[in-house]
Amino acid sequence: MEGLIQIGGAVALLVLAMFTGSIIERRHYASIRAREAQFQNLPAIPYELPAGDEQPLAEVRMVMGSTVVSIDYFKQFLFGLRTLVGGRVSAFESVLDRGRREAVLRMKEQFPDADIIVNMRLETSTVSASTQKALNSVEVLAYGTALKYRK
């Protein structure tokens, strides 16, 4: 009987995670797409300015944005199944994708009037927790140098 309750609890948690997790992911993607459209005129490039670029500058500022995204219980369950056969873990890919795009957007939000962000770097690290098994989250940091040209 006790075992049944335990299994029932785990299943209920899994179903809860599946629904809320997918709702959160869908909302997040909608918000990311909307904000990315807003910033389509502010490119972020991963290299320094080409030597020929000698436009006079009005402002130079370092910008950074970061986010910690967690991997929900259901995705972790999928991952557990996936490890049996190996291969691509698409459940985790979307989490990292969301994290990176969110971090880049937050970086851009620090200086929305900039013309370009050069030498952007992305860094990903896992945030370990006191209870390793229960917690899996990833921190993504985006940083670069925002330039505003004098017009």
Place this chain on the structure above:
Amino acid sequence: MILTTVNFVPGRKILEHYGLVSGSTVRAKHFGKDFMAGLKNIVGGELKGYTELLNESRNEAINRMVTQAQSMGANAVINIRFSTSSVAQGAAELYAYGTAVRVE
């Protein structure tokens, strides 16, 4: 203090190099925040408590780097890089480093 991630200060000439400056901080997580994050982790999404904590710590690392650069007489730090590593369960080290320079 001008901070950039490129190896020059756009639009200005570098007068003098002072070498590497760095700042780091090791932070542990707040028990309450950790507990809340544990709950939030069931359903996924952003862990705002952690984002804030890491941002604060990173700013602290930057401040330490800037203080070091100032004491050398620099007015800019170029080519800044960040690195994060977890040193223990529940603690992370945030490290910022760059090159201190004086620009016109």
